[in-house]
Amino acid sequence: MYTERVIEHFRHPHNMGKLANPSAIGKVGNIVCGDVMWLYIRVEKDDQGRDVIADVSWETFGCTAAIATSSMVSDLAKGKTLEEAIAITNQDVAQELGGLPPVKMHCSALAADALNEAIHNYLSDRKMPVPDALRRRHEKIEKDVAALDKRYKAFLDREQTKGNTAAAGESAPCS
Amino acid sequence: MPDRVYLDNSATTPVAPEVFDAMRPYFDSAYGNASSLHAFGREARRAVEESRATIAEFLHVLPEEIVFTSGATEADNLAILGSAYAPGRSGGHIVSTKIEHHAVLHSVDWLTSHGFEATLLDVDATGHVDPDQVRAALRKDTFLVSVIAGSNEIGTLEPIAEIGAICRERRIAFHTDAVQAFGKIDLPTPSVDLLSASAHKLHGPKGVGLLVVRKKTRISPTMHGGGHERGRRSGTENVPGIVGFAAATRLAAREHDEVVARMRRFRARLMEAVASIPGTRLNGHPTDSLPHIVNFSFQGIEGESLVMRLDEQGIAASTGSACSSPDLEPSHVLVAIGVPLSMAHGSLRISTGRQTTDADIDRLLDVLPRVVKDLRDLSPFKVGEATCTPSE
Numbered sequence: 376m377y378t379e380r381v382i383e384h385f386r387h388p389h390n391m392g393k394l395a396n397p398s399a400i401g402k403v404g405n406i407v408c409g410d411v412m413w414l415y416i417r418v419e420k421d422d423q424g425r426d427v428i429a430d431v432s433w434e435t436f437g438c439t440a441a442i443a444t445s446s447m448v449s450d451l452a453k454g455k456t457l458e459e460a461i462a463i464t465n466q467d468v469a470q471e472l473g474g475l476p477p478v479k480m481h482c483s484a485l486a487a488d489a490l491n492e493a494i495h496n497y498l499s500d501r502k503m504p505v506p507d508a509l510r511r512r513h514e515k516i517e518k519d520v521a522a523l524d525k526r527y528k529a530f531l532d533r534e535q536t537k538g539n540t541a542a543a544g545e546s547a548p549c550s
Numbered sequence: 551m552p553d554r555v556y557l558d559n560s561a562t563t564p565v566a567p568e569v570f571d572a573m574r575p576y577f578d579s580a581y582g583n584a585s586s587l588h589a590f591g592r593e594a595r596r597a598v599e600e601s602r603a604t605i606a607e608f609l610h611v612l613p614e615e616i617v618f619t620s621g622a623t624e625a626d627n628l629a630i631l632g633s634a635y636a637p638g639r640s641g642g643h644i645v646s647t648k649i650e651h652h653a654v655l656h657s658v659d660w661l662t663s664h665g666f667e668a669t670l671l672d673v674d675a676t677g678h679v680d681p682d683q684v685r686a687a688l689r690k691d692t693f694l695v696s697v698i699a700g701s702n703e704i705g706t707l708e709p710i711a712e713i714g715a716i717c718r719e720r721r722i723a724f725h726t727d728a729v730q731a732f733g734k735i736d737l738p739t740p741s742v743d744l745l746s747a748s749a750h751k752l753h754g755p756k757g758v759g760l761l762v763v764r765k766k767t768r769i770s771p772t773m774h775g776g777g778h779e780r781g782r783r784s785g786t787e788n789v790p791g792i793v794g795f796a797a798a799t800r801l802a803a804r805e806h807d808e809v810v811a812r813m814r815r816f817r818a819r820l821m822e823a824v825a826s827i828p829g830t831r832l833n834g835h836p837t838d839s840l841p842h843i844v845n846f847s848f849q850g851i852e853g854e855s856l857v858m859r860l861d862e863q864g865i866a867a868s869t870g871s872a873c874s875s876p877d878l879e880p881s882h883v884l885v886a887i888g889v890p891l892s893m894a895h896g897s898l899r900i901s902t903g904r905q906t907t908d909a910d911i912d913r914l915l916d917v918l919p920r921v922v923k924d925l926r927d928l929s930p931f932k933v934g935e936a937t938c939t940p941s942e
Contacts, residue, residue, distance in 0.1 A: 385858060391928050402930075407879065409852050409895035413930040434930035436895075438854035442928060 378473035381443040388442055390449035394432040399500060401492030403485055403516065407527040410437035410482060412445055414489035418457065418497055426457045433489070440479035444468050444486035452490055461494055461509050463487060488516050555865045555910045559751075559903035560702055560730055560843050565794070566753040566904070572797035573755065576790035584787045585776065594789045601796030608799050609762060610739050617761045617779045618792050622729045624772075625746035625761035626653035628783065629725040632769030633694045633744070634661050643692040644668045647679050647708075648886040650698050651727055653746075655882070658696070667691075676835035677706030677887050685716050694723045699731035699745075703883040703899060704834030705843030707735065714741025723767055729759075733802035734810060734840055743767040749791065753904060754798030758791030801904075809904045813841035816902050816911050820844050823915045827922055829933035833889055833897060842902045847884070847893035848922050850931035856898055859921040865914055868899045892931065 377385075394415035404411035412435045419429040431452050435445040447468050452460045465487040469475045475483055495513040498505045505513075556564070565573075576597060582590025584598045599613070606613040619625045630644070646658050648670050658668045669687045673679050679697055688695075695717050700707045710726050717724035718741065725744035728737055732747035739745065745762040749755055763769055763782060775784030802809075821844060824830050829849035848856065853869030860867055879885070880894035889897070900914070926933060 385855075386862060388928065406891050406895070409880065411930055434928060436850060436929040436931055437852050439858045441852070442855060 376476055377439060377443075378475075380471075380473045381440060381475065384443035384446040384472065385439045388446040390432045390446065390453065391434070392432050393434065394430060397432075399493045399497035401489040401494070401496060403488045403492055403520075404437070405520070405523045405527065406436075408481075408523070410441045410485055411435070412437065412441065412485050412489045414445070414448070414486075414493045416452070416490075416493045416497065421456070428452050428455050428457070428460055437482065437485075438479070440475055440482040441485065443472055444475075444482045445489075447471050448486035448490050457494055457497075460490060461506060463490060488512075492516060553864060553913075555913050557865060557867045557900045557902060557906065557910065557914060559906070560899065560901035561868055562750045562756065563753045563903045564905060565750075565755055566798065566801055568801060569754055569794050569797040573790040573794040576793050580789075582789075584789055585778065594787070597789055597793050598787050601792045604796040605760065605799050608803055609737065609745070611762050612765065614780065615762055615764055617763055617782045618787060618795075619759045619761055619783055620757055620785075620788070621750075621759040622651075622727070622746045622748035623653040623759075624783075625748070625759045626651065626725075626727055627657050628761050628769065628772050629744040629746060630654060630657040630661065630694065630696060631772050632782075633723055633725070633767075634666055635770040636693075636768040637770060638768075639693060641665050641691070642667070642694075643689045644694045644696065645671065645684060645687045645692055646696040647671045647673060647698065649673050649677055649679075649701055649703070649706075649883045650696065651702055651729065654696055654698070654727055673706075673886050675888050676838070677701055677704050677833075677883070678835065678838070679708050679713070681709050681712040681716060684713050688716075688720055688722065692720075692722050694725060696725040696727070699726045699728040699737060700735065700840040700843075701834065701883060702730045702843070703881060704845045704887065705730075705839040706835045707731070707838050707840060711738035711741045714738060714743075717741075717743070730840055730843065733799065733806070734813075734842060744769075749795035749798055752798045752802050755791050755794040758788050758795050760795070805904060810841045813902050813906070816906060816908075817841060817844050819911055820846075820900060820915070824918070827919050829926075831889070831893060833884055833887060843899065844901075845897055845899045847889055848896040848898065848926075849893055849933050850929045851896045851922065851925040853895055853897045855925055856896065856921065859925060860914075860917065863917045863921065865917060867914075868901075869897050 394417055397415035398418040399416055401414040414433045416428050417430040418426050421427045431449045433445040433449055435441050451463050465483040468486050469483040491512050495509055580593045582594040584594040602613045602616050606616050644658055662668050671679055671683050697708050697713055699710050714724045723743045726742050727746045729746060729748045729751055733752045743764045744767060748759040771782050773784045778784050821832060824846050831847045833845040833847055857867060857869050884894045884897055
């Protein structure tokens with residue numbers, strides 16, 4: 376079902392955990408779907424004065440593919456200029472892993488989205504110009520999240536009315 | 551992989567050596583078609599009928615009330631679709647529950663898209679169906695009630711005898727999917743009109759199941775052909791499979807007390823040990839349960855990852871996680887018992903078999919806390935933290 380490279384990244388994920396002093400965080404996914412990805416980036420100037428992703432890490436709640444794509448996108452983004460990192464797509468992530476089963480392709484999209492969101496947040500937090508393509512993707516991700524929230528409102532409401540106080544992993548406080 | 555530990559016996563079980571031995575001659579020496587007139591055929595027929603008698607005796611039903619099928623999915627389909635299209639019926643209402651196996655749920659769904667109506671009952675937080683709710687859901691046109699005997703996901707046992715009595719009173723057919731319960735608990739077959747079971751959950755072969763159809767229960771066949779199984783299920787009998795099913799049943803009856811006592815002990819051990827890992831919950835009923843199934847949720851981690859990590863350590867278990875299903879929603883059973891979403895994706899089903907040993911359970915309990923910690927280290931949801939904002 377999974378390629379050897381997927382299994383390898385799942386077994387020994389790269390760049391996992393929190394990042395000390397991140398410049399920005401991208402948070403994507405939905406607890407109802409069972410995938411939540413938080414991607415941390417630290418941006419620094421390189422010797423040519425360009426913004427570079429000096430360090431990257433992630434925390435992921437999800438399946439084998441979600442963990443492997445998190446690991447892969449962090450490898451792909453590390454050391455890249457923001458411009459280069461913006462160009463990383465879900466196809467790049469899936470391809471580098473030797474492919475993903477069709478039902479798991481959303482995991483690669485999630486990984487690319489997390490990177491997109493982290494860069495978007497980095498730029499917009501600093502009132503820096505956000506490239507059009509990045510903004511469009513950000514708007515689409517936000518729309519998708521809203522659609523999911525709407526679709527799963529019944530699920531989430533039911534849980535809230537039950538007065539469930541489970542501390543971790545609640546959907547509502549994450550969004 | 552050396553020393554693999556198999557704790558997924560509710561998915562399937564190894565064929566027991568004596569079952570395999572009983573089946574073997576029917577592949578290459580006594581290979582006749584049980585419908586043939588000649589000696590080869592008569593030999594096969596004798597084997598099928600002796601097997602039928604063995605299983606009938608075990609279930610306290612008549613041999614002619616047993617219809618062999620290709621498995622429990624076919625048996626469930628035959629029970630539900632066969633009742634819906636029984637001679638003389640047109641349309642009507644079915645009562646079932648939200649925690650049925652998909653073989654039942656999707657059959658009922660299919661009927662509702664073909665002019666039938668259905669009520670799917672809720673269950674309580676442990677997975678129990680309330681017989682009073684069954685009674686309240688019955689309508690004038692209700693022709694079938696279908697309730698699982700013991701949940702394949704969480705193990706909870708349902709009040710089959712009580713529900714059967716209510717149906718009897720109202721002259722409504724009652725079906726139970728007893729796939730996991732068969733051979734594990736005493737099934738109240740007198741209260742049941744239709745009952746599905748499968749051989750491979752009980753150390754028998756895959757590809758053979760049965761539907762008990764009590765004498766006065768009318769069903770229409772769903773397989774049409776040469777009129778086998780008294781016209782209720784056409785298709786050449788799977789002779790080695792049926793012989794294997796009977797051998798597995800005999801074995802289960804002989805070993806029942808010893809094996810079930812061991813399974814109960816394993817289940818209690820697992821419940822106690824997992825409770826000591828923070829952020830866990832038992833899904834299902836602590837005691838009113840099938841002996842071989844136990845289901846836990848682990849906060850902050852996802853079930854498929856957990857199963858894969860255990861697999862790396864040579865341990866086979868399963869999850870109710872939906873992450874390989876297209877809709878990505880968590881298990882319908884866990885949702886029905888109200889497992890919080892933060893935990894519904896992180897479920898682990900452990901199921902034991904006659905071959906399971908204390909050493910297998912030791913091995914799982916040695917590995918499990920480490921694997922849970924390892925995956926929680928990767929997760930943004932930290933167990934015990936008040937919110938899920940990152941703590942920097």
